[in-house]
Amino acid sequence: MGRRLRLLHRDFTFGIYSRSSVERCHGHSSRRSAGTHSPEVLMRMLVRLATAGSALGLAAGGLVVGAGAGTASAATCSQSYLPLPDSACTPGSYNPDVTQSTIASTICVSGWTATVRPSTTYTNKLKAQGIVDYGYADTSMTSYEEDHLVPLELGGAPRDPANLWPEPYSGSQTAHSKDGVETKLKNAVCNGTITLASARNAIRTNWTTALQVTGVG
Numbered sequence: 230m231g232r233r234l235r236l237l238h239r240d241f242t243f244g245i246y247s248r249s250s251v252e253r254c255h256g257h258s259s260r261r262s263a264g265t266h267s268p269e270v271l272m273r274m275l276v277r278l279a280t281a282g283s284a285l286g287l288a289a290g291g292l293v294v295g296a297g298a299g300t301a302s303a304a305t306c307s308q309s310y311l312p313l314p315d316s317a318c319t320p321g322s323y324n325p326d327v328t329q330s331t332i333a334s335t336i337c338v339s340g341w342t343a344t345v346r347p348s349t350t351y352t353n354k355l356k357a358q359g360i361v362d363y364g365y366a367d368t369s370m371t372s373y374e375e376d377h378l379v380p381l382e383l384g385g386a387p388r389d390p391a392n393l394w395p396e397p398y399s400g401s402q403t404a405h406s407k408d409g410v411e412t413k414l415k416n417a418v419c420n421g422t423i424t425l426a427s428a429r430n431a432i433r434t435n436w437t438t439a440l441q442v443t444g445v446g
Contacts, residue, residue, distance in 0.1 A: 304364025306394075312402040313435060318362060319378050319394040321433040327384025329425045335384065337419040342381040347388045359395040373397055374404035379433050382415040384425065407436050410446075417445045 306318035324345065327335045335341055356375035360368055373395035379385030386392045396404040414428040423443050431439035440446025 304362060306359075306362045306364070308363055308365070311397070312400055312406075312437060314378060314394040314396070315363070320391050321378040322386040322389045322392045323379060323429065324381075324384045324386050327425070332384075332418060332425060336382055336415060336425075345381060345387045351388065352393065355390055355393050356395045359393070363395060365395070365397075367397075367399075372399065376404055376407065378436075379429055380411040380415075382411050383418065383429050383432060385429075402437055410436050410439055413440060413445050414443065417443065 306315040352375040376396035377385040377392050398404050417423045418425050418428050431442045
C-alpha cells in the first residue's frame with residue numbers, strides 16, 4: 230500500500246478516524262471548494278480504500294470478486310441512477326493541475342492522459358470494492374470499466390476514489406458510449422468551442438446529456 234493508503238488504513242483499523250486525518254491523507258484541506266468532498270463522502274472513500282486494500286480477495290486470476298471475511302455483504306451505493314453513478318458514492322473530482330489556463334500543456338497535448346493514468350493494480354482494487362458497493366449481481370471484473378466520472382481528458386482527478394466507479398459495459402448506454410462523449414467534449418474544449426468548466430460540469434452532472442447541454446452534440 231502507498232503512504233496515503235497505509236495512513237488511511239491505520240486510522241480506520243485503530244479507530245482513530247477523524248475528518249482532519251482523512252483530509253491530510255487524501256490531500257484535502259478543511260477549506261471546501263469545487264471537487265472537494267463532504268465528511269460523509271470522505272468516510273465512504275476511507276472505507277472503500279481500506280477494504281479494497283485488505284478485505285477483498287480476487288478469484289480466478291483477478292477476474293471475479295470474492296466476498297471474504299470483513300467484506301460488506303450489502304450494497305452501500307444505489308444502482309437506481311444507472312447509467313449514471315450514485316452521486317453520494319461517486320461525486321466526481323478534479324485534477325488541480327488542469328485549469329483553463331493550462332489546457333494547452335495538459336489535456337490538449339496528445340498522449341498527456343497516459344502520464345497521469347493510474348495503474349490497473351490500483352484501479353482494480355477499487356473496481357472490486359465498487360462492484361460490492363453497488364451490489365452488482367454480475368461480479369465479473371471484465372463486465373465493468375473502472376471509469377473516471379470526470380474523465381482524465383477533461384482534467385478529472387486520476388486516483389481519487391470519489392472520481393472512480395465500476396461502470397457497466399452492458400445496457401443501452403454503456404462505458405463505451407461515455408468514451409465517445411468524453412472525446413467530443415475534450416475536442417470542443419481544446420478548439421475553444423466551450424470552456425473547460427462547462428464541459429466538466431456537464432459530464433459530472435449527467436454524461437448522457439452533456440453533449441446537448443454544452444451544444445456540442
